Every structure is written in structure tokens, then in C-alpha cells.
Amino acid sequence: MQNGIFVPEEEIKRQLAIAREVRSLIGEGKKVFVSTFGCQQNEADSERLLGLASLMGYTKAESIDDAQLIIFNTCAIREHAELKALSKAGALRKIKERDKSVITAVCGCMAEQPHRREQILKSYPYIDIIFGTDRLHTLPETVKNAILGEKHGVYISGGSHDEFGTVAEGVPSLRESSYKAWVPIMYGCNNFCSYCVVPYVRGRERSRKSKDVLAEIEGLVKSGYKDITLLGQNVNSYDGDLSFPKLLEKAAGFEGDYLLRFMTSHPKDATRELVDVMASSPKIAPHFHLPMQSGDNRILKMMNRRYTVEQYMEKAAYIREKLPDAALTSDIICGFPTETEEEFENTLKAVDAVGFDMLFAFVYSPRPGTPAAKMEQIPHEVKTARFARLSELENKRASELNRRFAGRTLKVLSDGCENGIYTGRTGHNKIITFALPEGFPEEKAKSGRFLNVRVDGVQAYTLSGTAEKEQI
Numbered sequence: 001m002q003n004g005i006f007v008p009e010e011e012i013k014r015q016l017a018i019a020r021e022v023r024s025l026i027g028e029g030k031k032v033f034v035s036t037f038g039c040q041q042n043e044a045d046s047e048r049l050l051g052l053a054s055l056m057g058y059t060k061a062e063s064i065d066d067a068q069l070i071i072f073n074t075c076a077i078r079e080h081a082e083l084k085a086l087s088k089a090g091a092l093r094k095i096k097e098r099d100k101s102v103i104t105a106v107c108g109c110m111a112e113q114p115h116r117r118e119q120i121l122k123s124y125p126y127i128d129i130i131f132g133t134d135r136l137h138t139l140p141e142t143v144k145n146a147i148l149g150e151k152h153g154v155y156i157s158g159g160s161h162d163e164f165g166t167v168a169e170g171v172p173s174l175r176e177s178s179y180k181a182w183v184p185i186m187y188g189c190n191n192f193c194s195y196c197v198v199p200y201v202r203g204r205e206r207s208r209k210s211k212d213v214l215a216e217i218e219g220l221v222k223s224g225y226k227d228i229t230l231l232g233q234n235v236n237s238y239d240g241d242l243s244f245p246k247l248l249e250k251a252a253g254f255e256g257d258y259l260l261r262f263m264t265s266h267p268k269d270a271t272r273e274l275v276d277v278m279a280s281s282p283k284i285a286p287h288f289h290l291p292m293q294s295g296d297n298r299i300l301k302m303m304n305r306r307y308t309v310e311q312y313m314e315k316a317a318y319i320r321e322k323l324p325d326a327a328l329t330s331d332i333i334c335g336f337p338t339e340t341e342e343e344f345e346n347t348l349k350a351v352d353a354v355g356f357d358m359l360f361a362f363v364y365s366p367r368p369g370t371p372a373a374k375m376e377q378i379p380h381e382v383k384t385a386r387f388a389r390l391s392e393l394e395n396k397r398a399s400e401l402n403r404r405f406a407g408r409t410l411k412v413l414s415d416g417c418e419n420g421i422y423t424g425r426t427g428h429n430k431i432i433t434f435a436l437p438e439g440f441p442e443e444k445a446k447s448g449r450f451l452n453v454r455v456d457g458v459q460a461y462t463l464s465g466t467a468e469k470e471q472i
């Protein structure tokens, strides 16, 4: 599977050459607007779309109304995300009526779903291009074709799900931040959790080569990036000629002051070796996101998660043993099909027992084409009531856990000052607001700088404090 998934270098060169052709076709002063929905992978993809658009001569537009190339990079994880994207796409009609030469595109996970593609083609005739998640590198060609008059170009890989998916190296990125960066290490997923659409819209797991990942990280560190997140649907399945723990270990080995994060880990594959590597390096953020999804074994089985609550607890205990101060965060789905009251209460018990710094709780949303969508659904009001109970419990547990930071001095990466308030993020991935003591040079607290902050206020999920004069 790994071989044959890499887009040939010649193809990337061909696309980059087409980008230069587009530059001469569109002339000066054209702008691009990319609207991103969904996860960090989409944010990383959008940065590559912007990189390609920039090669084509487009500069970034401040607003959609200023743009001559508009791209909606969509998400399909929940129905709500799709409806939001579709409603925004509806606003493109007016833009097209005003100026027919504006090129409009929809890409990302929603575009991979046949029923949504049909809907877009039928009901959104002013969308010029639809392209799939593994065709991102072909943006120059799709835009060129649209400029030359192609109507409704659809660029989807097709084929069976076992074949679908590529890795394209050498596509430039225009990063949003000068100090935080996403680095995808793999794409797709093989797990087929019964509620999840990702394997259908992002294809099979395929990993970048470790040398490419490490070269990118080294380049980022040398350019001054301080907060680097390795991305994959299940990073523990990374298979690019090194295991994920080994890759992480090497990624933490460059000279410089930076912090490495990663997401997401599937509990069935999160190994002790990974926890040991995390514990061995101060450059790896003390934060573990380990999605539990449910605290009941029957529901976990229905979800096809392939671990038990007991196994999850054992992994969480090992993290606590090796990294007692680390932040542990998780995802929970409330109201999975057929979930009984008792089963939901098992989830509450498990959440209470582990103690999460943050929980991303979701009301179950059926995704067409997934096995769970065909299971017996439970009423919406039951799902939302469970969500509310879980949120209440989590607010209490998170507040308790956050107290461990009171009075401590934490290393914080500043996100700068807005409306007189400085904010930053700790290694535990906590947002912290902070004040500067008198005489503290503002320069030292500007975005992208690490500084020590003494915590003097603790809220459920956030912290507040004062920068210390003695800095790192």
C-alpha cells in the first residue's frame, strides 16, 4: 500500500509549471480567499492551497468580496459542519452574478461524498470546481481549466476505498502563523469506526517518508517556529519507515527551543513506548489527547473501536504514572445509537474516574454511508440531555484538575496582545491570559516568544497570571 501512493515528482513539477502559466493568464492584483471548515488537517490543507494559489499569482484577500478565487475547504464529520459550508456556499451566487470571472471551488471531505457532489452540481451551478481530498495538488490545473471556460470541473480520484489516497510532497505551504505550524505525517484512516466518515472521504492510511517529515520539522525550527503539531487521523499507525515513537523522538532532537505536539492517538494503538518517549523529552508537550468515545464496552464494540474501557483505563494509568502532570484530553460521543441510560452512566463514571483536563463532547450525528447511521437511533432530546449532563460533570472535573497549576510558574508561548490582554498557551495546551509587570519589555511578550508566567488565577479550562521578570 505504501508504494505507489506517492504522487510522482514530475506530476508535482507539472502542476507548479501550470501555476506559473495561470500567473500569466490572470495578470496582476488578483486575490484568493480560502474558507476552512473542520479539523487541523483541513487547516494544513488550506495552507497548501494558499501556497499553490500564491504561486499562481494570487495574494490573500481580507474578505471574500475582494477575491477572484474563492475556495471552500469543507468538513464532513458532522451534519452541522456540512450545512454551514453549504449555506456559506449559497452566498457565492451573488458574487458570481456580480462578476462571472470569479472562480469558485469546493474541496475537502464534503466534496468526497457522492450525494453532496450531486447536490452541489444540481443546486449550486455557480460552483466552478469540485475536487477531492487527495487532488489538492492539482489546484493549478483545475483553476487553469476553469479560467479557460470549463464548467463544473469535478476532480475526484474515484476507485475503491482501498485504492484511494495519495501523498504529494513538494507542494508549497503559505502558513497562517510565523511560529505555530501543522505538519501532516500521514493521511487517511483504516479503522472504520462505525460512526465515522473519515475512511470514506480521506482514503486509506498512507504515511509520508520520515526523511521528508523530519526535514520539514528541521526547516521549521530553523525558521523560528516554536509550536509544531504532527498531524494524522491516528498518528500511532504512522508507517513511514520508522514507528511513530521513533519519529517523535527524532523530531524532538533538533537544536532550538520549540515544542512538539501530536494528534490524534487511537487508544488501541497508543503504546507505552510512545508515553516513554514523551516523558524523555522536554520538547514534547505534556499533553495527550486520547479519544475514549464511550465508557461502555458494548457501545465501544458497536463503535468498532477495538479496545475495552479496562484497556483504556490501563493506558490512562500508564500516562499518569510516567507523566503525572500531563494534561489528558478526550472525545466522547453522547447518544450513540442504542445507547441505554445505564451505558451512558458508565461513560459518566469512566470520565469521572480518569479526570480529563478537557473533553470534546459531541451529540451523535449520523453520517450517511456509515454503519452507525443504519442502527437504531435514539431521540435527539435524549442525546442533548446526556450531552448536558456530561458537560456539567466535565466542568467540575476540569476545574478541580486545573487547580494544580495555581501558584506555579509555567512556560508559555505568547500569542501576543489584543485589546490590552496578552494571551498564550502552555505546554499542557491551556490558554492563559497574563499581565506584564511594570518595566517588563513588551518586545519580550510579543507573539511567538516563550516566557515564564506565574499562575495567579484558575478557571475551569483557562488560566491567568503575570509574566515573571526573570525570563527564559
Ligand code: SF4
Pocket (backbone or CB within 6 Å): 189, 190, 191, 192, 193, 196, 197, 198, 199, 233, 234, 266
Ligand atoms: S480512528 Fe475512527 S474516529 Fe478516528 S478517523 Fe479513523 S475511523 Fe474516524
